[in-house]
Amino acid sequence: MVMLAFTLAAxxxxxxxxxxxxxxxFSRIGRFAITVNEESGKQNAVQGGFSWSDDGRRYVLxxxxxxxxxxxxxxxxxxxxxLTKADGTRLVADNPDAxxxxxxxxxxxxxxxRDWLRGKLPAEPEPGELSRDELGRPAGFxxxxxxxxxxxxxxxxxxxxxxxxxxxGRRILxxxxxxQP
Numbered sequence: 685m686v687m688l689a690f691t692l693a694a695x696x697x698x699x700x701x702x703x704x705x706x707x708x709x710f711s712r713i714g715r716f717a718i719t720v721n722e723e724s725g726k727q728n729a730v731q732g733g734f735s736w737s738d739d740g741r742r743y744v745l746x747x748x749x750x751x752x753x754x755x756x757x758x759x760x761x762x763x764x765x766x767l768t769k770a771d772g773t774r775l776v777a778d779n780p781d782a783x784x785x786x787x788x789x790x791x792x793x794x795x796x797x798r799d800w801l802r803g804k805l806p807a808e809p810e811p812g813e814l815s816r817d818e819l820g821r822p823a824g825f826x827x828x829x830x831x832x833x834x835x836x837x838x839x840x841x842x843x844x845x846x847x848x849x850x851x852x853g854r855r856i857l858x859x860x861x862x863x864q865p
Contacts, residue, residue, distance in 0.1 A: 708740025712801050713864035723853040793830050793847055803834055803841035
């Protein structure tokens with residue numbers, strides 16, 4: 685996670701968003717915070733903004749620093765994912781989770797976000813310990829090694845996502861707050 689903080693802090697340009705709108709188009713804008721608590725008591729944290737654009741086939745996740753400058757962009761299509769830093773450095777992988785693992789040295793639930801931001805559950809892997817709110821929407825579950833809580837729904841999906849993962853020697857907490865549908 686320290687690598688993520690340095691990566692995000694080092695970049696300053698703004699990439700272009702997805703062009704066009706299809707029937708499956710979806711976007712969310714908000715803030716993120718990632719905290720890693722090491723067993724030794726050390727804590728690493730990074731925060732900023734995010735913008736998720738999705739046309740149903742391709743998605744783009746932009747991460748910005750607290751001042752609003754785009755630090756990194758993750759783009760995904762079926763069978764490929766790329767991470768481009770503002771300095772032009774680019775990493776490529778077959779899927780967004782492998783890409784995040786390569787870039788950050790730790791698993792991040794990028795592929796799950798596509799559905800979780802809509803308040804849906806991906807079919808694979810099958811979610812465990814599923815709870816639903818009073819309207820039948822997913823409120824909490826475990827999936828892909830992450831404990832996920834979804835709340836504050838609007839018409840597009842949850843406006844608060846809290847994701848937690850316990851790994852040997854550390855706990856990762858990711859919090860997304862949507863402030864624009």
